[in-house]
Amino acid sequence: MKMKKQVAKLIEQHGTPLFILDHSKLRQNYRTFKKNLPRVQCYYAVKANNHPEIIQTLFLEGSSFDVASYNEFMQIYEYIKHFEEKDQEFFIWDKIIFSNTIKDKETLRKIKRYRPLVTFDNSDELKKIKTCCDTAGLILRLKVPDTGSQVEMSSKFGAEPGDADALIRQAHEEGLVIEGLSFHVGSQCTNFDNYTAALAITAEILHDARKKGYHLKFIDIGGGFPVPYDSQVPEFEKLANLINTECQRLFPADIEILAEPGRFLAATAATLITEIIGKSRRDGKIFYYINDGVYHTFSGVIFDHWLPNFTAFKNGPKEVCAVVGQTCDSFDKISQSVQLPNNLEIGDYLLTDNIGAYSIASSTKFNGFDGARIIHTNLKR
Numbered sequence: 001m002k003m004k005k006q007v008a009k010l011i012e013q014h015g016t017p018l019f020i021l022d023h024s025k026l027r028q029n030y031r032t033f034k035k036n037l038p039r040v041q042c043y044y045a046v047k048a049n050n051h052p053e054i055i056q057t058l059f060l061e062g063s064s065f066d067v068a069s070y071n072e073f074m075q076i077y078e079y080i081k082h083f084e085e086k087d088q089e090f091f092i093w094d095k096i097i098f099s100n101t102i103k104d105k106e107t108l109r110k111i112k113r114y115r116p117l118v119t120f121d122n123s124d125e126l127k128k129i130k131t132c133c134d135t136a137g138l139i140l141r142l143k144v145p146d147t148g149s150q151v152e153m154s155s156k157f158g159a160e161p162g163d164a165d166a167l168i169r170q171a172h173e174e175g176l177v178i179e180g181l182s183f184h185v186g187s188q189c190t191n192f193d194n195y196t197a198a199l200a201i202t203a204e205i206l207h208d209a210r211k212k213g214y215h216l217k218f219i220d221i222g223g224g225f226p227v228p229y230d231s232q233v234p235e236f237e238k239l240a241n242l243i244n245t246e247c248q249r250l251f252p253a254d255i256e257i258l259a260e261p262g263r264f265l266a267a268t269a270a271t272l273i274t275e276i277i278g279k280s281r282r283d284g285k286i287f288y289y290i291n292d293g294v295y296h297t298f299s300g301v302i303f304d305h306w307l308p309n310f311t312a313f314k315n316g317p318k319e320v321c322a323v324v325g326q327t328c329d330s331f332d333k334i335s336q337s338v339q340l341p342n343n344l345e346i347g348d349y350l351l352t353d354n355i356g357a358y359s360i361a362s363s364t365k366f367n368g369f370d371g372a373r374i375i376h377t378n379l380k381r
């Protein structure tokens with residue numbers, strides 16, 4: 001691959017490692033999501049990449065937001081703080097969800113005044129919400145199958161479907177309001193049967209609860225929408241068709257459907273350029289040392305079980321190489337087997353695409369390295 005003039009210019013201007021965020025791609029992803037899932041309100045999961053410019057672009061597109069913490073909530077609040085009180089209240093109720101099932105007491109006390117929509121999945125959390133934030137609207141998160149997803153969720157989150165009835169009753173007895181049900185089929189879910197199963201489990205609980213007089217209004221289908229990291233990933237459009245058909249079949253028209261996509265919106269919107277800063281042959285294999293690593297922009301290799309791709313700008317005989325990070329830790333190995341030209345030299349560049357989600361959001365300053373410089377393209381519509 002020949003280095004495009006535009007990339008060469010950016011490297012000259014900004015140096016490396018360089019994280020290039022393309023806002024037109026971000027907008028395109030948001031619009032693709034909305035177009036294919038017209039009944040679904042899209043809450044961007046800020047945790048995937050909480051960079052302020054991403055939030056701004058999606059805010060201007062009209063996105064809603066899924067926040068995991070008070071700080072993420074305040075990042076969104078920044079954009080509505082000048083609204084009149086009534087409009088603020090409406091925005092928070094209509095467009096923000098606290099999707100972290102466990103919230104500390106202090107957070108609950110701080111968000112009480114905003115009457116937030118929050119998720120929960122157990123009885124102790126309910127008691128805590130009752131004491132610290134009884135203005136909240138509640139969404140009960142269910143445990144659903146996450147087989148084959150890149151990041152599984154059900155080992156840590158979600159009430160057993162068999163416990164849902166008792167939790168809904170407990171909430172009611174505590175004087176709290178259950179607004180709906182949610183699930184997450186695991187992140188980068190390429191096994192669409194997970195969605196089918198999750199929707200069926202949710203529908204059964206919803207209908208049972210409604211029969212008992214609990215007026216549930218929302219179904220939140222979580223995240224998991226897969227990114228085309230490689231050609232094996234099934235098409236989003238197919239998944240969207242399945243979700244549309246199942247939602248139509250299972251849920252009455254007065255049920256509002258929410259989703260919390262993170263990766264789907266952010267991943268393909270960013271590209272990283274790194275520089276080879278060292279090269280050695282170890283036990284016969286070429287090791288390329290680059291100026292980024294798993295403690296920095298490639299943190300997704302650890303936390304997100306992600307397999308990054310690398311493209312060189314030079315041609316040459318290819319062989320299986322290792323690409324490793326710049327820190328003094330031997331754990332800092334990004335990939336042990338990448339097909340790359342064996343003639344790359346110190347000072348050459350590598351490109352990694354689809355690196356917008358779960359990358360800079362979990363980057364550290366380990367070994368004193370700052371991490372990649374972030375630049376924006378197509379910021380304006």
Ligand SMILES: Cc1ncc(COP(=O)(O)O)c(C=O)c1O
Pocket residue numbers: 045047048066099100184186187188222223224225260261262263264
């Ligand atoms: C509660 C919740 N919602 C949404 C997401 C976003 O998931 P994804 O990036 O797979 O769309 C996550 C990811 O961890 C999550 O925990």
